[in-house]
Amino acid sequence: MNYDIIHHPLLEQGCLSQGKDGAYINIYVQPRAAKNGFVGIHDGAIKLRITAPPVDGKANSMIIAILAKLLRRPKADISLTSGQQSRKKRFKISGSSLTDLLASLRDIV
Numbered sequence: 001m002n003y004d005i006i007h008h009p010l011l012e013q014g015c016l017s018q019g020k021d022g023a024y025i026n027i028y029v030q031p032r033a034a035k036n037g038f039v040g041i042h043d044g045a046i047k048l049r050i051t052a053p054p055v056d057g058k059a060n061s062m063i064i065a066i067l068a069k070l071l072r073r074p075k076a077d078i079s080l081t082s083g084q085q086s087r088k089k090r091f092k093i094s095g096s097s098l099t100d101l102l103a104s105l106r107d108i109v
Helices: 058-071 098-105
Strands: 016-018 022-030 037-042 045-049 078-082 088-094
Touching (some): 058 078, 058 098
Antiparallel strands (some): 022 088
16 A cells, blocks of 8 residues: 555545455435535545435435446445444445545545
């Protein structure tokens, strides 16, 4: 890991972490927004506004779809590990590294 990656705001704020078999991303979700989009960092997580309501797993499914598109990964590689019914959620990106995530997320923060 080089110096720029170590001192990246997403790592310093605790938004991303590396596990044995993938990387983790913390998301703070604002459901029922006017439009989908990332809007910065909130409480150690990347804040994401989504149009879906927080019922019947619709918000979680939409977040997975947005992450899959942004990270150019299949939806099957992305799983919710905590925060099923919370605004603060943690997702595992299987087979991914922090470097991969930072490269894909560079334009949002």
